[in-house]
Amino acid sequence: MKPFRFRLETLLDFRRLQKEQAQLAFMQATNQLQAEKERLKKLEGMLAESMELLNVRRQQPLPVEVFKSYQYYFDKIGDDIHKQNQCVKQATNNYQACLSNLAEAEKEHKIVEKFREKKLQHYQLEVMNEEQKILDEIGLQIYTRDK
Numbered sequence: 496m497k498p499f500r501f502r503l504e505t506l507l508d509f510r511r512l513q514k515e516q517a518q519l520a521f522m523q524a525t526n527q528l529q530a531e532k533e534r535l536k537k538l539e540g541m542l543a544e545s546m547e548l549l550n551v552r553r554q555q556p557l558p559v560e561v562f563k564s565y566q567y568y569f570d571k572i573g574d575d576i577h578k579q580n581q582c583v584k585q586a587t588n589n590y591q592a593c594l595s596n597l598a599e600a601e602k603e604h605k606i607v608e609k610f611r612e613k614k615l616q617h618y619q620l621e622v623m624n625e626e627q628k629i630l631d632e633i634g635l636q637i638y639t640r641d642k
Contacts, residue, residue, distance in 0.1 A: 499618045501611050510604040517600040524593040528586040535579040542572045
């Protein structure tokens with residue numbers, strides 16, 4: 496009997512490749528999201544430190560220029576935080592898209608893999624039946640020869 500050959504092996508390989516690419520994209524999206532969140536946390540930390548420094552310095556009278564400088568700095572950090580929040584939202588959306596792509600790729604790969612397994616089981620059953628026929632034939636020949 497011929498060896499097992501799955502006719503859709505190239506499709507299975509293609510689905511496997513798609514799944515690996517989706518996993519890679521998902522990992523990259525996860526890393527990007529973490530990096531964006533870290534930048535946001537860093538900016539928020541800088542704002543908190545600066546506000547605390549201003550509160551400490553306010554114990555003594557401050558010139559208006561220094562106070563304005565702090566205010567401009569706070570406005571700048573606030574704008575940076577707002578922009579970074581947008582980056583985090585965009586990274587989160589990308590993460591969700593990659594997650595759904597990964598789930599779809601895994602599902603498609605699993606479908607073809609299960610089909611391959613069914614074909615392999617069917618082939619193994621045919622091989623067993625063929626072997627059983629041969630064994631039955633040999634047994635019959637031995638039986639008729641001994642008579």
